[in-house]
Amino acid sequence: MNTVTTSLGENSYDIHIGCNILQELGVIATSVAPASKHFFVVDKNVEETHAKEAMQAFGGQCEMVSLEAIESNKTMATVESIWSSMLDAGCDRHSELIAIGGGLTGDVGGFAAATFMRGLQLIQVPTSLLAMVDASIGGKTGVNLPIRSEDGTSILGKNLAGSFWQPKVVVADVMTLQTLDDRQLRCGLAECIKHAMLGHQSMMDFILENTSAIFDRDSDVLVELVTKSASIKAKVVSQDEREHGDRALLNLGHTFAHAIEPMGELDLYHGEAVSIGLVAAITCAEATGLVDAERVDQIRHVLSMVGLPVSLPLPVSIESVLQLMRIDKKNKDSKIRLVLPTDSGAEVFSEIDETALALAWTSVGASA
């Protein structure tokens, strides 16, 4: 088992990464976060498999609620129903919430933990690659909020309500990835590639050299992949818990991604939207003179190699996506703030020329 530490003073915690370590969840949880009751928030797709195994590690006597991991369920209504189930189960402020599933379950379960009786101990048990390397680390929890348009329709704005709530421990068992389908595995790789783009070329090389082993679910390779990628995220979070500085770099590609992810007709998973967002970001960086065309080709190559999309499945209008970028919560004074790749990593830019943005969107298939 490998252990990566997120160093946040008294809120520090370990991320344990290994194979078949779910069986040890009870011992790990009790040693770092003893609690009077363990309440599980479970992703429906892992309820009969990994969640069952995790609960057996507590002797099988656990209260739980399960949820379908779809973005339209990532809402306050779901959080309220978790609170109600916790009350029904007799949870109090000495209880502990264990979120087991993908990033969506971790975000919603984490927000329920942050708010139930003003905050309970949280344990994150990520079962998707994306959640292992990204969502379970760093304490961001939250839900989507509807954004109403003038025509009366609404779309779900990503993660617009939430809080920082650090887990007590993260337990990532790569055996759970055996049941994750390839499309979801690729989505996790999008975040790994994003981490590599922040100045970690050796991580990029590792992905290129081990692509087949990753898709074959080779457990040693997966443990190494998750350890390397989680270490990058944990280091950034350790230096900037509340995103006042360098943590914003982890949003590379995400301001673009958040504009297209809610468009139902595109049918994009989060990691796929991030992949297209990374291409748009690197193209925007080229248009701004930050990187050369060769670097753009390299990034397109690695994303394509693992089977991630590098352009939109359907054209969307540039104005519509620019409009959505303008309401991203990371903006300041209505100006689009964007993380762009540079030769040595990435930087936050607080005012981006809209011509470069339009060019970036055109490069992934958006049209005027």
Ligand SMILES: NC(=O)c1ccc[n+]([C@@H]2O[C@H](COP(=O)([O-])OP(=O)(O)OC[C@H]3O[C@@H](n4cnc5c(N)ncnc54)[C@H](O)[C@@H]3O)[C@@H](O)[C@H]2O)c1
């Ligand atoms: N908090 C953060 O810092 C952070 C960072 C990145 C993403 N996120 C959020 O995480 C979510 C995306 O996470 P995700 O990609 O894990 O999506 P997800 O939670 O929607 O899971 C993807 C799918 O995989 C299924 N699944 C999960 N583990 C499985 C397993 N082991 N076997 C079979 N199926 C499994 C889920 O049921 C779901 O159908 C988004 O809501 C995103 O906003 C949060």
